Amino acid sequence: MTDMAAGPQAVGPGGAGPGGTAPALPPTLPGGRYPLFPSLLSPPAPPAAVGSGPGATGAAPLGAAPQPPSDLAALIDRAALAHGLPPRLLAALVQEESGFDPNARSRAGAMGLTQLMPATAAALGVSDPWNPAENLDAGAAYLAGLIDRYGGNVPLALAAYNAGPGAVAEWGGIPPYPETQRYVRNVLALAGMAQT
Numbered sequence: 001m002t003d004m005a006a007g008p009q010a011v012g013p014g015g016a017g018p019g020g021t022a023p024a025l026p027p028t029l030p031g032g033r034y035p036l037f038p039s040l041l042s043p044p045a046p047p048a049a050v051g052s053g054p055g056a057t058g059a060a061p062l063g064a065a066p067q068p069p070s071d072l073a074a075l076i077d078r079a080a081l082a083h084g085l086p087p088r089l090l091a092a093l094v095q096e097e098s099g100f101d102p103n104a105r106s107r108a109g110a111m112g113l114t115q116l117m118p119a120t121a122a123a124l125g126v127s128d129p130w131n132p133a134e135n136l137d138a139g140a141a142y143l144a145g146l147i148d149r150y151g152g153n154v155p156l157a158l159a160a161y162n163a164g165p166g167a168v169a170e171w172g173g174i175p176p177y178p179e180t181q182r183y184v185r186n187v188l189a190l191a192g193m194a195q196t
Contacts, residue, residue: 066091066190068100072113072132079136083144089154090140092190093161096183097139102132114139154193158184 068076068091080090097115098104110117112135121129124138146157146165159167159174162183167175174184 066095068094072100072102072136075133075136079133079140082137083140085140085144085147086191089187089191089193090136090143092187093139093143093158094136095190096187102130102135111135114142116142155184155188158187 066088072094073091076091076094077087080087094100094113097110098113100113102113104113104115105111106115108117111121111129113132114135116124116126116129116135116138118129120142121138124141126134126138129135129138143157143161146160147154149165150156150160150168155174156168159180163175163177163180167177167180174181
């Protein structure tokens with residue numbers, strides 16, 4: 001939900017990116033909830049090869065879990081799981097939106113960890129968008145609603161979170177805005193759900 005610049009860029013069939021492949025969340029449980037996901041508070045998995053030697057990439061592994069400050073990790077877990085989202089997806093969104101800064105404010109007026117626009121915050125019943133727990137809960141609820149709206153298509157939901165559902169409808173998929181396409185790629189990569 002940040003500012004964007006318009007510009008042409010290739011979008012695959014269905015707006016899912018090159019090739020039209022959209023990473024999906026795991027199948028849902030009854031009631032539309034996702035199965036339990038690893039917590040951000042769980043011990044991290046052993047790191048992939050980084051540096052030199054066989055199999056080393058010299059860079060952080062794709063999908064390296066976002067590392068929120070410890071005071072935010074439990075809040076992110078709680079908000080994500082309350083709305084049926086993988087905690088890594090919500091943490092990736094927060095990292096991309098605000099860099100885990102609860103006081104972040106965009107030029108467009110988006111506020112807090114999940115960069116809620118004032119109208120969105122009001123529609124979600126947020127009384128204090130600067131309160132980390134309230135902001136995370138509202139951002140998670142909004143993202144979960146967008147994922148449901150787009151039939152589980154996470155890239156489309158992220159594009160709508162960034163550029164707005166109107167832009168996704170207007171373009172029939174992920175809008176060709178470079179900022180939105182970069183946003184979708186970055187959040188998916190951070191969450192370990194990179195587009196192929």
